[in-house]
Amino acid sequence: MELQRLGPGSAFPEWMEALDLELFGDSWRILVDGEVALLAPGRAFAVWRANVPAEEAELLRIAVHPAHRRAGLAAALLQASERDLRGEGIRTLLLEVRVSNAAARALYVAEGWREAGLRKAYYKDGEDAACYLKALGQDAGPGTGNR
Numbered sequence: 001m002e003l004q005r006l007g008p009g010s011a012f013p014e015w016m017e018a019l020d021l022e023l024f025g026d027s028w029r030i031l032v033d034g035e036v037a038l039l040a041p042g043r044a045f046a047v048w049r050a051n052v053p054a055e056e057a058e059l060l061r062i063a064v065h066p067a068h069r070r071a072g073l074a075a076a077l078l079q080a081s082e083r084d085l086r087g088e089g090i091r092t093l094l095l096e097v098r099v100s101n102a103a104a105r106a107l108y109v110a111e112g113w114r115e116a117g118l119r120k121a122y123y124k125d126g127e128d129a130a131c132y133l134k135a136l137g138q139d140a141g142p143g144t145g146n147r
């Protein structure tokens, strides 16, 4: 699958901003320092904030157009993001999700994320967030594995 990567300073393409607004009611429209997005153009995107010194990255948003769901797009975006972020030296992935978001929670579990507690009243409307973590394994590529 052809995925596109956007880095800091990139504006969201029109379809991405429209999907963001439709699903979440807002869109931050331009990526700032540390933020990267992976896109399946016209269909899906994932936005991350990487903290390279801390070797951590947070999944800020993942969205698939309703017409393209349950076709493996979100899973593919997460897997591609992991490869990309691991290459940047990221070791731990984090996210928060509304406790009511059963589809997203099922996705994270299917992709090997581990539930790591609740944040009470995390959202403006008072809903709790479930926190998930994923540790990225060692890269098997050259130059790793030596102590």
Ligand SMILES: CC(C)(COP(=O)(O)OP(=O)(O)OC[C@H]1O[C@@H](n2cnc3c(N)ncnc32)[C@H](O)[C@@H]1OP(=O)(O)O)[C@@H](O)C(=O)NCCC(=O)NCCS
Pocket: 023, 060, 061, 062, 063, 064, 065, 068, 069, 070, 071, 072, 073, 074, 075, 076, 097, 101, 102, 103, 104, 106, 107, 108, 110
């Ligand atoms: C959550 C979301 C990103 C999933 O995208 P998707 O492309 O449909 O997910 P995938 O097809 O890659 O699903 C991979 C696996 O996740 C799980 N899953 C995904 N959607 C599911 C659903 N609605 N119900 C149950 N399990 C689901 C399944 O295990 C699925 O594998 P399967 O289809 O073989 O059973 C999509 O529903 C979405 O955009 N929701 C609105 C935005 C949102 O809530 N984002 C998360 C918070 S930022």
